[in-house]
Amino acid sequence: MSTARVVRRVAVFGGTHGNEMSGVYLVKRWLQNQEAITRPSFLTVPCIANPRAVERCRRYIDVDLNRQFTQEHFSMDFPPSTAPYEVHRAVELNKKFGAKGEAFDVIIDLHNTTSNMGNCLIIGSSMDSFTLQMVKYLVQRSGLVCPVFLTENTVPQLEMADSKRLGVHGISLELGAQPQGVLLADIYLRHERLVHTCLDFIHKFNQGEVFPPETLEVYRILHVVDYPRNNDNDLSAMVHPELQDKDWHPLKPGDPMFLTLDGETIKYEGDSTVYPAFINEAAYYEKGIAFWATQKETLNVTELQVKTK
């Protein structure tokens, strides 16, 4: 049996990336009508995480905000004035939602991807029973198919430093496929439903409901695979049509992976089957990521109840 502290404050972030439109428009709407996301047992605060990027409908102004939630930045009271806008913003958000501020219990961060990842739930740890039980609740009760992407990894270079770290618990709802700068009604409605299902879970948790032990299937990150590139570091190949949109499907040794600009197939030559995700995500070209290779795992989720004093 695990316990966790009662939840008093939940933040819902949209526009951590300014051109991911369903989170932006849900949060804009909830800022006008905060009652829609309140529950009797806790406060929910909507927030446009990167307002300048939202205004310009760009992913970011200077650097990717969703990689700035580092211990270094969390320790700052005031970043140097020359620091990128998003460093200032991460420090500001930490002062409001993080340990230097009101210390929010749960961060729900809304994202979109151009990849065909469906209703992906992203979590950073396999150890946090509260978040795992919330994820299991989404899988069982949202009425939506929800693959779970686990970014926990021992390789420091793969550290995410994303906005979920502001809270005690956190989850990203990464819905796709949606082009940057486009609002798809279907995705907006699914994003809305997932947020409400999270809030339902939290309210039940606060009221003392016991969540039984469970197992949870997740896709754990292994490594990234970049596009083949030429001497100028520009693309020399594209995601193969047989791999495109096949997020969460097995990629087996010998399967087509890339197609060169000249029309030649490049096969996957790894030793073992992997499960790609974030295939052909627009924002990852500059990061050198054609897709994430993941492995399928089953986690044990311990029984959970709210901690009583």
Add this chain to the structure above:
Amino acid sequence: MSTARVVRRVAVFGGTHGNEMSGVYLVKRWLQNQEAITRPSFLTVPCIANPRAVERCRRYIDVDLNRQFTQEHFSMDFPPSTAPYEVHRAVELNKKFGAKGEAFDVIIDLHNTTSNMGNCLIIGSSMDSFTLQMVKYLVQRSGLVCPVFLTENTVPQLEMADSKRLGVHGISLELGAQPQGVLLADIYLRHERLVHTCLDFIHKFNQGEVFPPETLEVYRILHVVDYPRNNDNDLSAMVHPELQDKDWHPLKPGDPMFLTLDGETIKYEGDSTVYPAFINEAAYYEKGIAFWATQKETLNVTELQVKTK
């Protein structure tokens, strides 16, 4: 019987919009291997139309290049130094490809859209037999379904001033759905095939082949429909799920058109059936366009042969 002058110079533009990736990568490749697009009877020149926007993977730097090919700019030798980058670029392109330069015979301009428009062919006039016969050839011989979008209109505000105007004849190949900043192999291959089919047509034309009279089904622009907006001019509704991706399908009076952020359906209340195109195109949010309303028409295409001296 119509005649047109023999074609000596063809330009293939990619990156008129810097984040439309299949044209960008086809042209980059052809710049390395121009033979792939040469034909015995004419010269083909590939060109990255907006190189700075391509470098930054943005639609444009200052203003939309594809609206700068105006008579005013065509008359300029040197724009004022304070003019937007794209005005300078339009003048530069005119000096190379247009009337102030080598006066290219045909401009083929490669575009992508986030709308589900398939292999759309865009033409500016119903009067140019050469272009109409080339379009008919693409429809019949490319092996691809190619809806034809006709931007000819008597309303001055709907003037396109696009890069096709640089040439004596011109066509845009507008392929979708593809997110901005994403290269989809399938679309790249279709773009490539359409360009080669254009070049095949031109070579046959130059060799004296007679193209018989035909009819051609086109979608002629009527007017634009904007998103419902609030007092801040921000979106208050999204394209309805039943309209999303239904480019070229009839939209009848009473059909669902938008869904408000609060979940209410807004119906199409026009008098007659229209055929929407460019539904939910990312680049058109700032232009105030949720979609173009078009009407279906059948054009007569006159017989065509190369003009012999």
